[in-house]
Amino acid sequence: MENMRLRFAPSPTGALHIGGVRTALYNYLLARKNGGTFILRIEDTDQTRYVEGAEQYIVEALEWLGITPDEGPGIGGDFGPYRQSERKDIYLKYTQQLIESGHAYYAFDTSEELDVAREKDPTFKYDAMARLRMRNSISMSAEEVEAALDEGIPHVVRLKVPDNETILFEDIVRGEVAFDSSELDDKVLLKADGMPTYHMANVVDDRLMEITHVVRGEEWLSSTAHHVLLYRSLGWEQEMPAFAHLPLILKPAPESYLDKSTIPAMASRMAEEFARKYPEHAGYKAEVFALQTFQDKKNIPANLKEKEKDQAGKAAFKAFLKSALYGKLSKRDGDRLGFPVFPLSWKGATAEDSFTGFREYGFLPEAVLNFLALLGWNPGDEQEMFKLEELVDIFSPERINKSGSRFNIDKAKWFNQQYMIKADDARLARLVRPILEANGQQPSDAFVEGFVSLMKERAVTLPDFWENGYYFFERPRSYEEKMIQKRWQPERSEQFAELVKDMEQLTNFSADEIKAAAERFMEKHELKFGEVLPMLRLAQAGTMKGPAIFEMMELLGQEEAIARLKLGFEAFDNIVQS
RNA sequence: GGCCCGUUCGUCUAGGGGUUAGGACGCCAGGUUUUCAUCCUGGUAGCACGGGUUCGAAUCCCGUACGGGCUACCA
CATH class of the missing domain: 1.10.10.350 (Arc Repressor Mutant, subunit A)
Incomplete structure (x- = not known):
């Protein structure tokens, strides 16, 4: 394919999660393989979730891993600006176009009103039926709408989803996916603050930036039907990019890390987190339940099933445990289980929101890359170790797996050890030196090189060099x-x-x-x-x-x-x- | 609850009608004539279940179960 253009489009709400890193990697690989362009686009349309420093973090993380974009904020390119907050006018223009062509409409319902509607009816959906009884430019007369607009009453713009249509699209990893438009709600396109939602912004930008392939996480699969509808409504169906939805990275199975030595700590940790999050259930003896549940390792999922007779505290704790133990890998899992889930360390406003990265744990970027590349994709032969350039050569989106993969830190550590053994001594010495200096040592370069050369087969991560080989710098602290x-x-x-x-x-x-x-x-x-x-x-x-x-x-x-x-x-x- | 997606060793996966179901991590055992580690050799362990289709199903179809995602004026 000519001029293949792919984008990685994170939102700057904090540190870049390891799943995001893999998405970036796959985008990069596909682009490079075909001589295409890899673009970084910052999706900062949610002003309330914007976090200072997050964009910088994303750029640094990609740099550390060696998968740097060809176009993006601070890099330039012919399709900028690359921050969505700087493209407001563009979205406004296309939203206007949609309203004029009858594909979108104004809606004056407030968030509070919608909350009430959802509370009354948990299955409430702003769809073809609902929009007739809500306050919007379809249910209201033209005069009323005009008056409301003139008065400056806050409003959003919603997509008018057609009724009874089958929306079909081809996904590179999943094949044909079908949705019935009657199941789809009228998504907000333009928020009351004048910012577009993800749906609007990503469709407009992908078209304007001439994106040919959208490679993103599976969490977007459901809303892709809306996106297809948007391309259609905007008259861009012919230019619509190809989609590839990546399987998610899942938490490690609890059975794999729960044993006699970890169960008590994990149980008290879970009870503590629960108490902090749900003070109203403070009376519930969560730790006891956690202990029992963890000990019956084989039946954890069964024991977490909610039962009619569960009291409120128990039911809430079961739900909490379920989401803490299963599903998508989350930032909290790193702390809980003692391994990194971010490429680089992140210093948030609180200790709670601060995390140690793979780099700071002492992982080599090529090891992280290799590990991530194989989490959800494989070349079909038995090779395990790949340089980035090799990955570029052999990467094939058709071979991406469909099902989610569990994060396995042991495998990551194995890769790291392999790459440390392979690494050049001078480079390793440079990486180990700061750790030695933090421990009060000022050895010569030659000494450190000799040291890492002797120790590297005995270290899994960088800090192991000091942990297992401190005696190269100090006399033995004790004798066995x-x-x-x-x-x-x-x-x-x-x-x-x-x-x-x-x-x-x-x-x-x-x-x-x-x-x-x-x-x-x-x-x-x-x-x-x-x-x-x-x-x-x-x-x-x-x-x-x-x-x-x-x-x-x-x-x-x-x-x-x-x-x-x-x-x-x-x-x-x-x-x-x- | 509804919609969408998925399911091969504990984990990552190969295999897509006829295979002793292959590899990697982990674990266990042995070897590499100091230890540990590396490395090598071997072992452990798997097609979720039930129905079809077929001479033959891990592989195709349908159901069930289980898992995941989405269901916001978040991305």
């Missing part, structure tokens, strides 16, 4: 006593003192030389690797876990390594004696 009790024989102290002397004699303190010295020592005293090396390791690191001991000693340097041997052997004597 059990191991020493088992392995250290004080009667060999003198022999080991000799080994220290041998080490001191070395003029080239390289791993090879250290190893050779150790071997000479073992041969002389008829000792085995297993009797010597663990002692060296314990003296250097305090723990049995760690990289190759001789390389480690080389990196620490002769002076430090020997100092640790002396200190260690002395400590071992004391531990065993006591």
Whole structure:
């Protein structure tokens, strides 16, 4: 297809959710694959939900991941402006056109009146039937309408949905989707504040920006029928973009993380959140119910089903738990389960509204990208690791899955470890340095590079380098006593003192030389690797876990390594004696 | 409740009339002659259910169940 143009159109209401990141990625991949254009459009038509800094965050997140737009706010392009709040006049013009052509009408009902109508009848829908008894330019006389308009009575503009029509459209991932127009309500197109709704703005902008493919989340599938109607009413049906609705990213299954060790904490957390959100049900013993429900792991969904006899508190808590445990991955899940759901950290107005990102958890962007790419799409063969350029080459929208995928942090961690092992030492060193400095260390670049090279197979995320390898920078904080009790024989102290002397004699303190010295020592005293090396390791690191001991000693340097041997052997004597 | 969408190992998925139902993560076991990790080998575990259609169904059709989305002057 020529001039393929795709847009990623987030609204700046806070941090960009990981599902949004995947949507951006798929848009980017499709555009790049076909030599098309990837556009960022900011959908800021809801002034009440606008959050300062959110747009900046979105741009930074895309940059971090390396999927930067070709057109967008701050970037430019021939189809701007790229913020919907700066395009108000345009929407007004097309709304006017719709009114004149009879596809839309003024409605004077207030939000409060509509709330009342919905309360009276929960199934209330502003549709072909309802509009006859509401206050709008269809039910009112022309004079009344004109008077109301002249008086400046607040009003909205609604789409006049035709009755009894089947609206069919082709979705790239789902195939043919059909809606009966009688089921559709008369959506608001222009709000009382003069801003368009998403529906109006996205249709107008997609046309004006010559968007060829709309790739967005499944939550939009239902309103696509309205969008099709809008294209039709505006006379744009021929130019209507192709649609692809992506399956959602779901919360991890509770069964996968609930066990003896996590159930109590999760139960009290849920009870606490519930109490905060519904103070009116404070009397209900939510924690007890949560505990019981979680313990009966297999039947959680069944036990959460509401029953007639449930009192108000129980019913409310069941509903709360259901939405907390199942469904779309949400920002709260990150905290609850201890993993990131945002690309970058976000500092909101409150601690409640602040989140740690994948970047700050110590994930590499290529790992996040790779993980996300495969959540809902796969190339059909057995390859798992993909560079961004490879993804661009082989991405195929037809292979996007139809059903939602559960978020699996273990898989993300595995990708991260794989990419860390592959990563260039100099780059890794740059990424790890700030963590070391935060812990009061000022090592040389060469030292950090040597360190990450030895440690990277033992780290899953960046902070693991320090967590698991602090002893490269400080002397061991403690020695693994059990191991020493088992392995250290004080009667060999003198022999080991000799080994220290041998080490001191070395003029080239390289791993090879250290190893050779150790071997000479073992041969002389008829000792085995297993009797010597663990002692060296314990003296250097305090723990049995760690990289190759001789390389480690080389990196620490002769002076430090020997100092640790002396200190260690002395400590071992004391531990065993006591 | 209504409308729309979906359902293959615990999770991500391949397979779309005849397969020992394949791979990856996780988990378990063994190996890689110091540990941990990496790596390698093996194991564990799955077609939601019920009816059709067919010589033959995980695969096609219909129902049921379950899951998800939408149902705002939010996007």
